[in-house]
Amino acid sequence: MSQDVLVVAEHGQGKFDDITFEMLGAGKALAAQTGGACVVALIGGSDLASQLGAADKVVTVDGEGLENFNPESHSAALAAIVESTSPRVVMIGYTSMGMDLASALSVKADMALAASCLEVQAGDTVTAVSQLYGGKLNVKTDLGAGPCVVSMLAGSSPADAGKGDGAPATETVAAPATDGKVRFVRLIEPEAGDVDITAQDILVAIGRGIGTKDDIEVAEELAEELDAAIAASRPIVDSGWLPKNRQVGKSGVKVTPKVYIALGISGAPEHIEGMKGAATIIAINTDKNAPIFNVAHYGMVEDLFDVCEELTEELQDR
Amino acid sequence: MLGPTERIAFLLLVIVCGGLATHGFLRIARIVRLGKAAERTDGLAGRLINALIDVGLQRTIAKARPLVSLAHGFVFFGFSFYILVNVNDLIEAYVDGWTTIGAGTLAGVFNLLSDLFSVLILIGMLSLLVRRFVAKPKTLEFNSNVLLQAKAAGGGVRRDSLIVGVFILIHVGARWLGTAFHLAHNGHGDPWLPTASVVAQGFAGMSPDTLELAMHICWWLAMGLIMVFLPYFPRSKHLHLMIAPLNLALHKSTPHGELDDVIDASAPGAKTLTDLPWPSLLDSYSCIMCNRCQEVCPAHESGTPLSPAALEINKRYWLNANSSSLLAGGESPMLLDFATSSEAVWSCTTCYACVEICPVGNAPMFDLVEMRRSIVFEGNAPDDLAEVLRSLDEKGNSFGQSARRRAKWTRGLDFKIPDARKQPVEYLWFVGDFASYDPQCQEISRTVARILHAAGVDFGILYEGERSAGNDVRRTGEEGLFEALTEQNVETLAACEFERIFTTDPHTFNALKNEYGDGVTVPVEHYTTLLLRLVESEEIQLGDGSRGKATYHDPCFLGRYNGGFDAPRALIEACGTELVEMPRNREQSFCCGAGGGRIWMKDQDGITERPSDNRIREAMSLGAIDYFVVSCPKDLTMYRDAVKSTGNDGKIEVRDIVEFVADAMGLNDEPGDGAEAIPRAGDEAEAGAAPANG
Amino acid sequence: MNTVVLLKRVPDLVEDLEVDSSGTALDSEHLKLTLNEFDDHALEQALLLKEGGGGEVTAVALDSEDVDKMLFTALAKGADRALKITGTGAVNGTSELAEVFAQALGSVNYDLVLTGVQASDDIDGQLAPTVAAKLSVPCIEVITGVEAGDGSVTVHKEYAGGVLAEFEMTLPGVLGIQAAAQSPRYAPVSKVRQIQDSATLDEVAGAGGDNGKFSIVVMTPPETGEGAQMLESVEELIAVLDSKGVI
Ligand SMILES: Cc1cc2nc3c(=O)[nH]c(=O)nc-3n(C[C@H](O)[C@H](O)[C@H](O)COP(=O)(O)OP(=O)(O)OC[C@H]3O[C@@H](n4cnc5c(N)ncnc54)[C@H](O)[C@@H]3O)c2cc1C
Ligand code: SF4
Ligand code: SF4
Secondary structure, eight states: SSOOEEOOOOOOOTTTTTHHHHHHEEEEEHHHHHOEEEEEEEEGHHHHHHHGGTEEEEEOOOHHHTOOOOOOHHHHHHHHHHHHHOOOOEEEEEEEHHHHHHHHHHHHHTOOOOOOOEEESSSSSSSEEEEGGGGGGEEEEEOOOOOOEEOOOOTTTTGGGGOOOOOEEEEEEEOOOOOOEEEEEEOOOSSSSSGGGOOEEEEEEOGGGGOOSHHHHHHHHOOOOOOOHEEEOHHHHTTTSSOOGGGGGGGGGGGSSSSSEESSOOOOHHHHHHHHTEEEEEESSSSOOOTTTOSSEEEEEEEHHHHHHHHHHHHOOO | OOOOHHHHHHHHHHHHHHHHHHHHHHHHHHHHEEEEEEEETHHHHHHHHHHHHHTTTTTTTTTTTTHHHHHHHHHHHHOOOOOOOHHHHHHHSTTOOOOOOOOOHHHHHHHHHHHHHHHHHHHHHHHHHHIIIIIIIGGGGGOOOOOOHHHHIIHHHHHHHHHHHHHHHHHHHHHHHHHHHHHHHTTTTOOOHHHHHHHHHHHTSSSSSHHHHHHHHHHHIIIHHHHHGGGGGGSSGGGGGHOOOOOOOOOOOOOTOOOOOSTTTOOOOBGGGGGHHHHHHHHHHOOOOOOOOHHOOOHHHHTTTTTTTHHHHHHHHHHHHHHHHHHOOOOOBBBHHOOOOHHHHHHHOOOOOOHHHOOOOOOOOOOOOHHHHHHHHTOOOHHHHHHHHHHHHSSTTTTOOOOGTGGGGGGGGOOOOOOOTTOOSSSEEEEOOOHHHHHHHHHHHHHHHHHHHHHOEEEEGGGGOOOOOOOHHHHOOOOOHHHHHHHHHHHHHHSOSSSSSEEEEEHHHIIIIIIIIOOSSOEEEEEHHHHHHHTTTTTTOOOOOOEEEEOOOOOOOTTTTTTOHHHHHHHHHHHEEEEOOOOSOOOGGGSSOTTTGGGSSSTTOOOOOOOHHHHHHHHTTTOOSSSEEESSHHHHHHHHHHHHHHOTTTTSEEEEEHHHHHHHTTTTSSSOTTTOOOOOHHHHHHHHHHHHHH | EEOOOEEEEEOOSSOOOOOTTTTTSOGGGOOOOEEHHHHHHHHHHHHHHHHHHHHEEEEEEEETTTTTHHHHHHHHHSSSSEEEEESSOOOOOOHHHHHHHHHHHHSSSSSSEEEOOOOOTTTTTTHHHHHHHHHOOOOOEEEEEEESSEEEEEEEEEEEEGGGEEEEESSSEEEEESSSOOOOOOOOOOHHHHHHHHOOOEEEEEEOOOOOEEEEEEOOOOOSSSOOOOSSSHHHHHHHHHHHHOO
16 A cells, blocks of 8 residues: 555546546645655546646546446446555545445445545544534544545535646556446436526525516626526515526425525525525625524625625626 | 196106106216215204205305395295295196185285295396396306316306206296286286286287187296206206205214314225215205305415316216216216316315305315325325425424424523423413424414413423324325324323313314314313403403504414304404404405415415415505404414515514514513503614613 | 335434434434435335336335334335345444345345435445445446336436436446435325235344444534624625635
């Protein structure tokens, strides 16, 4: 076993997902603790290696059947990389793809595993803090000396720390053969047309504080800048300003986006029921006593129009 | 009067038509017997007598539509008398020389009545026809999304009404004209027959032969038509004149708030027409298709596809078309295919308004509950409802919250409410889900507690031992869950010592009072009753002072279901509040839309106006009103929301009765303020202004 | 196609979770268990497959508080068989649980194993891929659509942003279900009670052996301030959005 940290890059449609850089940043920090190198495992898409400047080394496996993610062949490829690099810690995203890789690797390579991690530390042993029980408890586990696998929550560390301009050494491992029991067929893009707000990462939700139908535009502009979809409280839908499928709450839908920005929503229990599962709730309301602030993680006692306009401008300038 | 051939012809007509009609009636009896068992014949004699009294006084019909009811009254009392007239006319036909004209005072009175009633029937019938065909009231139309059998939708009900109307006009008109011809034949009028005498003058110039012929024609039009009409009867809505009294007699006699038990536990409820209990089949024959039930139905009013009238009409039309095949052992049709849609089934708030209003004693709501029972048992409860039922099963409350937090609301009190599981209490307060978990209602619950504490009442609660009482669970058709909840509650109650139960929630009140059987044997009352008693016995002292103008909304499960109309009103007034009634009050109160599990389900797509919004508009139409007063926790949430969504925020305040009581008791006065309590609304403004002044 | 559904009971998050005095476990006195919601979807998906193309559905669970009612509920919903694994006591983490399930599956004839994509107490990874690895069969996680084929299934796996990937998987295999094609059906209590009186649960003694390769150091509630953290300016707001990785 080396003291290296192996970060498993995640990419799709020709670009890396943010989690890759988040883990690369965290992986470098961890490697500083172990005294090893921070190595990236890049399965398929070896042409993307140049974007991994922050890594100490990139190990690629490429070949037929690896262009698109495939749980079986990517697992096999990862196993081959792990075997050749023999890292102390393997970092995998706690993502759709990562879920297919982490547990399988842990069983096959007989490594300890901690899932849903916020942070990882290495000393004599590796410890990880997992966010579990719906975010109600953080569980710190000891994974022994290593080797081990940690699967990292998206957003647990900043992506910037994982970006750099270096030119890491690249190494290639041959793609192992598989049984071909899992076959990739195709990718299906979400249908254009009206949005399914339950499947969005960011929601800009408007309430009665928006005032009039025409003013919804203000929120829409912000949403566009944020790549977010518009959701609403019931009165907005009742007024016919937005279709019913945008309504969040008891008589609407339940949403669990990463970020929920509530503009001019008081926070009636019927509404809260539908959005309390959001990872981050940001509320903007002129009433400092609005109950929405009890569930929000961040609050601003401001006029929503002022905030929206300023924020939209700032974002446009970036 | 009749000649020999005519006599034979009429007899033949009686035999043929009577036979056909009898066949029709027997068929109805056989169809009704296909329904599932139901206990409705206990104390039959008493039931019949009561029904006849109700019919005789036109009680059930006089509940609504005064003008229509008056016109109906003309026709009804006229026809009741016409039984005698028809008998007389038969005798006249077969006994030579028999006539009541000029036959003494008794016959004279008979003539006078028949003369006047003929005119009243004609007036009544004409007005009803004019209403239906000229005025065309909206209430006779269905929402476009209501499932309606093709024949009924294609004007079947209108045609039926027209046929019946014209029949009555001809039958009575001919009888009346016949009398006039008779008088003309006699050559002089008769003071006992004032209107016929007037008409007779118009026939004065006719020859005796012509008049004789006219009398015969009229006799046949009056009497022959009845016979011809008889076979049509069992197919027509006019059948109600026979079935309605019977249906009223066989109406459910258990409390309104006690649903009938499931008949077959292995397949609860009704999937097909004949899964329904037999009274439901009788209902369809009894239905006069007046749409009164639809008019009061909050679901139809809000634009959902539910029409209780259409349900009855569809059953009837299906049976009219298919009774032979059904009786021949044919398959009983799926209710959801022809009677009503599943969306409609789930739109019902179980408000009981349709049952209350129906003039012929129908109970469309019971059919809907039977259908729900079947749908739920088959695992097809709507998703949002299923989620709540699951929570009720696992956690005992509809809020999906921890059972342990049920009594968390008591933490805001500066005294501890006794735990009825640990010490005997006089009053056991069954708090209910909403009053326990809903943040707005918790405030009301604390107010109730403070009032009773201040009045020195010995009361306690069950803390986390309490489960939802299951009233609405039962009305969603989840009978098994209802049983499970009752069992748990009964077990908890059995281990406690108390003399009475009171509830905050009318739904809980209804369940404990009517549906817990032997599980609850002590009196159960709503807090308004308890508070009024305490006020009357002066254990609660209410201060003087007037507290604005208010209107009061009767919750279905307190009012219509259990007759709790007076205590809340008396309490409001005792608190110095002027009470103004909304047009729909007491038995006719309009449901807020939350009952029957509706509060747990999404609004239906395409609803036009939520019942609660409709109700707030009704209150606003009263002019300047300060308060919309409720006595049900669900109402508080619903109406506070409705005030906002109708744009009346700040114009009217939704308050629970106990808030008035607390005010009048001075419980809300600033501590240490002494006698000069500042009115509540002004508190903040005054307090804010004070430092600047000082 | 015969389907096995692995059901797991997890702490009900509606309750206050309390950590016991050791600091490394949940206080069992206040613990209330409930069926993992994703497992409920897995069961629903299995029932839908059965309704669409036949086969048997077997629900499997470890003996624990209220497990009987959960298994009877599965039967009431339409599962053909319920198997209770007894005698294992509490298991330590996904890895050990997967071992127990994998051993128990030795006695069951199956083509497809379904279970929830994740559970709120997955300290050491997800059940589906762990069981699959122990059984040496293929697995795909985060499935939102399953269609039965001949000796295989065609599935939809969900990525972020609503993008779906379609895969074909040769059976036998395991799927981690994110969402069934329809919300899990409700088993009416009346029916569950009837089944309870008429059906029986099969039992098999559990065998484990894998004690997990991790140990819990401490469990703590995440640090949160009282209510919302108040922001004073749009700059601060931007910083927050930045830290959440949305801009
Ligand atoms: C059975 C039932 C089911 C329901 N289901 C739902 C549901 O599914 N979803 C739902 O949302 N509601 C639902 N409701 C309605 C719910 O009770 C509330 O009425 C509703 O959520 C209020 O919406 P709101 O917060 O937009 O409006 P309000 O409560 O009116 O709040 C408006 C807020 O905007 C603020 N504001 C005003 N102007 C500005 C400004 N310029 N800048 C910033 N802030 C401003 C105000 O301070 C206020 O807090 C339901 C109600 C019931 C009874
Ligand atoms: S009970 Fe109420 S909601 Fe239901 S059908 Fe009757 S009137 Fe309509
Ligand atoms: S059910 Fe009763 S109220 Fe409704 S249409 Fe028929 S007769 Fe009228």
